[in-house]
Amino acid sequence: MKTTSPIATCDQTKVEDVLEQKRRYLIPSVYHFYKEPPLIVQGQGCELIDADGKRYLDCYSGVGAMSLGHSHTEILEAAHAQIDILQHTTTIYLTEPMFDLAERFAELAPGELNRSFFCASGTEANEAAMLMASQFTGRERFLSLAGGLHGRTKSAMSVTQIPMWRTDPFLLDSCDVAPGYNADDSLSVIEQKLKTNNFAAIIAEPIQGNGGIITPPTGYWQTLRELCDNTGTLLIADEIQCGINRTGTFFAVNHEQVTPDFITTAKALGNGFPIAACLTTDTVAAVCTRPAASTYGANPIACRVALAVLDCHEQNNLAAQAEQKGQRLMANLNKLATQAKEITEVRGRGLMVGVELGDADNPDAAVMTDQVLEAMKDQGFLLGKTGIGRNVLTFMPPLIMSDEQLDEACEQLAGILNKIEY
Numbered sequence: 001m002k003t004t005s006p007i008a009t010c011d012q013t014k015v016e017d018v019l020e021q022k023r024r025y026l027i028p029s030v031y032h033f034y035k036e037p038p039l040i041v042q043g044q045g046c047e048l049i050d051a052d053g054k055r056y057l058d059c060y061s062g063v064g065a066m067s068l069g070h071s072h073t074e075i076l077e078a079a080h081a082q083i084d085i086l087q088h089t090t091t092i093y094l095t096e097p098m099f100d101l102a103e104r105f106a107e108l109a110p111g112e113l114n115r116s117f118f119c120a121s122g123t124e125a126n127e128a129a130m131l132m133a134s135q136f137t138g139r140e141r142f143l144s145l146a147g148g149l150h151g152r153t154k155s156a157m158s159v160t161q162i163p164m165w166r167t168d169p170f171l172l173d174s175c176d177v178a179p180g181y182n183a184d185d186s187l188s189v190i191e192q193k194l195k196t197n198n199f200a201a202i203i204a205e206p207i208q209g210n211g212g213i214i215t216p217p218t219g220y221w222q223t224l225r226e227l228c229d230n231t232g233t234l235l236i237a238d239e240i241q242c243g244i245n246r247t248g249t250f251f252a253v254n255h256e257q258v259t260p261d262f263i264t265t266a267k268a269l270g271n272g273f274p275i276a277a278c279l280t281t282d283t284v285a286a287v288c289t290r291p292a293a294s295t296y297g298a299n300p301i302a303c304r305v306a307l308a309v310l311d312c313h314e315q316n317n318l319a320a321q322a323e324q325k326g327q328r329l330m331a332n333l334n335k336l337a338t339q340a341k342e343i344t345e346v347r348g349r350g351l352m353v354g355v356e357l358g359d360a361d362n363p364d365a366a367v368m369t370d371q372v373l374e375a376m377k378d379q380g381f382l383l384g385k386t387g388i389g390r391n392v393l394t395f396m397p398p399l400i401m402s403d404e405q406l407d408e409a410c411e412q413l414a415g416i417l418n419k420i421e422y
């Protein structure tokens with residue numbers, strides 16, 4: 001796959017200057033990974049480059065957004081081609097790219113998910129799904145799973161069930177939580193709650209990302225679908241992180257052979273451009289007739305980019321690549337788990353893989369995870385960190401990353417775990 005190659009120069013800017021600006025001008029809530037963070041000035045393919053010219057293999061790809069890698073030529077060309085002729089109008093005028101993208105999604109999505117609403121972030125896509133679910137059902141309440149993350153606005157945060165991301169002191173009482181995928185009683189609690197509480201919808205990630213790469217047990221989503229059908233509850237699959245071929249199928253719900261009433265997706269859809277989509281059925285869409293607009297939703301550049309992203313995924317068969325590379329990565333990590341006592345579990349699907357270190361209930365596990373992340377960064381490898389206990393090393397590399405690069409990241413990890421004291 002092609003990427004552009006000029007090298008950015010940044011010899012004036014220093015990490016200390018930027019950190020000082022951060023301290024003085026940003027709200028403190030905005031935080032970064034690493035005790036000694038690099039100042040990233042450029043991305044090329046699967047690599048990021050810092051202000052000192054040091055290269056890092058990017059195994060987290062901007063929390064899964066850069067599935068095609070950085071500065072991908074075809075994506076940049078699509079953006080340039082559109083920006084040169086029309087940049088922005090809002091949806092009060094007709095522009096072609098949004099309709100082409102909506103038509104493309106109707107072809108790609110499972111079942112009757114023929115209708116799209118476009119916006120600029122994953123949070124907004126989930127808000128859109130929740131709004132439509134309330135309009136359709138006439139119900140106010142929402143149910144979500146422990147360990148789920150759905151966004152940063154009032155409603156999206158109220159259904160987020162990871163304590164560190166629930167920062168609003170006045171979250172909505174109309175949102176309730178059920179035990180997550182790992183709990184034996186998850187589906188029976190959901191069944192009871194749906195029977196008695198009149199929920200508009202359940203919202204869940206088919207694979208929980210921020211919660212620590214938690215996959216559902218086999219058949220879970222099929223039962224969830226039945227429970228929803230039996231109680232007139234709608235089902236929202238939040239594929240903001242796991243969608244667009246990351247797990248080896250276009251949407252992660254494709255693995256479950258279930259069609260939800262909504263799929264929300266973002267991140268990899270724009271490969272670095274802000275675009276998100278909320279897909280729903282003709283039946284639900286039929287009641288959504290009151291006005292809905294988003295200034296930057298369906299922006300022509302973002303829609304053209306998304307179309308180019310989908311073309312690149314198809315042409316390079318990235319679903320199959322994610323599946324094959326993911327299997328190799330998991331095999332390498334499972335082998336490593338037999339040698340490194342720090343690894344408690346390796347889990348995930350495709351190129352969405354978590355390596356749990358230590359015991360989530362023991363704060364030392366999070367400290368160790370940070371040490372490993374820092375040491376990996378020093379060696380030139382960027383990994384993610386997820387889990388309620390912040391102790392899950394996370395691989396979400398660009399889907400174009402080579403087997404050799406992934407093998408190299410595993411070898412480095414083996415070397416670092418070998419030296420860590422836990």
Ligand SMILES: Cc1ncc(COP(=O)(O)O)c(C=O)c1O
Binds near residue numbers: 120123149205238
């Ligand atoms: C599963 C999931 N849903 C929603 C969001 C929120 O998306 P955004 O940050 O684009 O608003 C995220 C962000 O990480 C996510 O991982």
